[in-house]
Amino acid sequence: MADSAHPYDDLTPDTLLDAIESAGYIANGRIFPLNSYENRVYQVGIEDDSPLIAKFYRPTRWTRKQIEEEHTFSHELEAAEIPVISPTVMPNGTSLGEHAGFLFAVFAQRGGQAPDTSETDMLWRLGQWLGQMHNIGARQPFRHRPAFDLIGGLVRESDYLTRNGWIPDDLRPAWDSLIPDLIEHCRQRIDDAGPIETVRLHGDCHGGNILVREERMLFVDLDDCRQGPAIQDLWLLLNGDDTERSQQFTELLEGYETFRDFNRRERYLIEPLRCFRQMTHAAWLARRWDDPAFPRFFPWFARQRFWSDLLLSLREQLGALQAPPINVIGQF
Known part of the structure; x- marks a missing residue:
């Protein structure tokens, strides 16, 4: 080339x-x-x-x-x-x-639409398929694809953004104060989770990467598959307030555990994974800014408002890291 x-x-x-x-x-x-x-x-x-x-x-x-x-x-x-x-x-x-x-x-070529995760039956079915997917994923590890490295990734991506001048000067003091606290609380949550089994994962299992047509369900785009904790393929399907997410998570697990046991302590990893996703998304946009498609489709990224909103979101994330993990209804 x-x-x-x-x-x-x-x-x-x-x-x-x-x-x-x-x-x-x-x-x-x-x-x-x-x-x-x-x-x-x-x-x-x-x-x-x-x-x-x-x-x-x-x-x-x-x-x-x-x-x-x-x-x-x-x-x-x-x-x-x-x-x-x-x-x-x-x-x-x-x-x-x-x-x-x-x-x-x-x-x-296949068609379909994103699943309606407000339907409990849909969540149960998704959980069943993910349990089976992780049984296959646990057979052997990836040898060449990366594993999730939450703390290393947070440090690396924050350094990239600051080193390359993406954080506006007037926001740097707030950024430099917040990020170390964020990383430390992520580390504490990871310690709370304790030893966790990792498996081969879909890696980016949100509703946009699942197609539903009539009774048929299809998982698409394994471009981000990697080695990691099972919870990574579950938490992206949760939305709403704490009560709604607890209900959704409980339904997902009921389906999941018809095929595979789930370590409840992985709940402690949800907020570190969310923080990791926020940071890596910003760094991804920065690294791809020389691609003409990115300024065209993400014009807001280069504006100060994006960075002030990201800081606000990360401050809220710090609060989420300090809160108890998501509940499983009827269990502890």
Whole structure:
């Protein structure tokens, strides 16, 4: 891949079509870009067949071995009849192609909508599938994909934001005062949780990465799969006030524990994981700001209001870290 201002500058329509045809497909030239920020994803028309979804991985983000582990995990889940959309084995016999310096995969086109987690039956079903997914994930660890490193990640991402001048000067004193306290309380919560088993996870299991159509449920986008605590695939499905989240969590666990035991002490990790997600999201936007898609879709990121709002959110997070963990109704 030739040097360019941005790695995706070289992903022209001709390059894209050549990549698809190098995998053994006959493209009809119809390309439709889909919403995706980290990678580039397209619907691609295929001669005498249904369109496919082509995903071109962001160069240098994952190694080939890390992407292959994602594919292996997806296929392992699919073989166990867990409803995931896994990469298709292409006509050339592989699920991971490479062309002009880009690694890519293709997927069957599927439709659906995000699950309604206000429905207790939906939460119970989600819990069942996640329990089964984690049984598969516990069979062996990832060897190449990263594990969650909450404290190291918080330190690293905060340092990146301050070192590269993203925190406005007038907010730096508040930032420099708050972040050490936040990290220390995250450390205390992690200590409260004690030893925790880690498994291979979906890693980014929010409602937008689950498709529901009629009675069919599909987990999509394992791009962020990694080694970590089971709670990571549960807490992102919770919303509302404390009472609502307790009810939702209880329902999720009832489904989950029909297939897999859950260590209740993992509840202490929810707020550190939330804090980690807030910080890594801000650092992710900062690291991707040279990608033209990011200023276009996230114009508010470069404004002072974003950073003052983030500080307020992190102060609230400090309070959440000091509060008791989420309850499981009827248990302790």
